[in-house]
Amino acid sequence: MKIAVDAMGGDNAPKVIVEGIEQARDEWKDLEFVLYGKESEIKKYLQNDERIKIVHTDEEILGTDEPVRAIRTKKNASMVLAAKSVKDGENDALFSLGNTGALLASGIFIVGRIKQVARPALMPTLPVTNSTNGVNMLDVGANAEAKASYLQQWAIMGSIYAHDVKKIDQPRIALLNNGTEYDKGDTLHKEAYQLLKETEGINFIGNVESGDILAGVADVIVTDGFTGNAALKATEGTATILLKQLKDALLNNGIFTKMGAAIVSPSLKGMRKMFDTSQAGGAVLLGLKSPVIKAHGAADSKTVYYTVKQIYDMLTNDTINKANKYFEKMNAEK
Structure with missing residues (x-):
């Protein structure tokens, strides 16, 4: 299971993100992480790159950016690249501490919603x-x-x-x-x-x-x-x-x-x-084809760790597919 992480989102990025991800990586051996962001900044805090890959980009979405415009104009932003990787099936879930509106837009317009929702x-x-x-x-x-x-x-x-x-x-x-x-x-x-x-x-x-x-x-x-x-x-x-x-x-x-x-x-x-x-x-942004999770911009590494646990539980239990099957059955009975 692979989680795409917007490593540049949030007030204390990428420090708390890297710390929380490493803790989660050590806890769940079947998880891999792809961190999108400035490689030099991420490596400052990365102690061990086991099951952690970095995809470098200098572009990021700021908290002051207009959400929809940002995801359309900042094609190489860390959040956008992470969302595209989930859409393309390279990763299984998206996690960010960044701009809430931009993450909602990324989830809806890039990752995509469940057909029946x-x-x-x-x-x-x-x-x-x-x-x-x-x-x-x-x-x-x-x-x-x-x-x-x-x-x-x-x-x-x-x-x-x-x-x-x-x-x-x-x-x-x-x-x-x-x-x-x-x-x-x-x-x-x-x-x-x-x-x-x-x-x-x-x-x-x-x-x-x-x-x-x-x-x-x-x-x-x-x-x-x-x-x-x-x-x-x-x-x-x-x-x-x-x-x-x-x-x-x-x-x-x-x-x-x-x-x-x-x-x-x-x-x-x-x-x-x-x-x-x-x-x-x-x-959680529920109703999308894959798990998309937004943690508070001021979150610490402990919150990052527990957010990964959330995603892990959703992936392990196939929560998204269960919702799909429920709605398919409901529509068939109409």
Whole structure:
């Protein structure tokens, strides 16, 4: 199994990428890696080139580049070359920490979508209060608008992913809505509810409100990309502010407060660990012919390692082909 890596994407490339890839290489002996980027920069951090190949290019896509224009004009960019290698069957998956929009465009226009999937969706893993598995939410930005049939397809793919990668026997699938009652929401959500309720092979548990995204009530939450992106950023922003305010309150209010902070420190570490999503890996662009994964631009080598684990599990379980077969069967029964 071979993974194409955009070695120049992200805030700390290629250092953290090379470090994480080497750790993953040493863990899984049946994995090979092809790193696309500036060879001299990559070799600065490469300790051992066993099962690691470098394809040199000086061109890269920046975070400030307009996504679609970038992949069309920067033909030799590390991300574009990596995506083309997957399209041509030279590699089995694509991994990048770079420009999110450009990776979405590379996945859709270069790697290509599954024939039966109308719109690919971006799916990260968020922390929950009562499980180490977290919750997967899709779509969080690839599609600002959606149809009920899109949500149905995303639920199916999310369920297959949760089963294969997270080892959950019957993943709980929920629809993000403005109430838990079956008749809540606009026309889209009412129609989607009925479709999901009637979809064979998934464990649909009904609606979930945004206040319960991190409560662990579901394993996969489906929503349109506009709502999902807004909910994701609101959740992440609130968590960041609360943790910062808590830290300031404990450390900047006198000696007695600091003594109290020392006492509760173990509990605070547990809270911080809950919001550490590095072990969840990256966000998956589901609905493509091959695995395409986006990790956060500020990710460290540990996140890179766990993202490779994600890809490894998807390849080992043939997750993409399972989705293909499901949709082929569904279309044949219509």
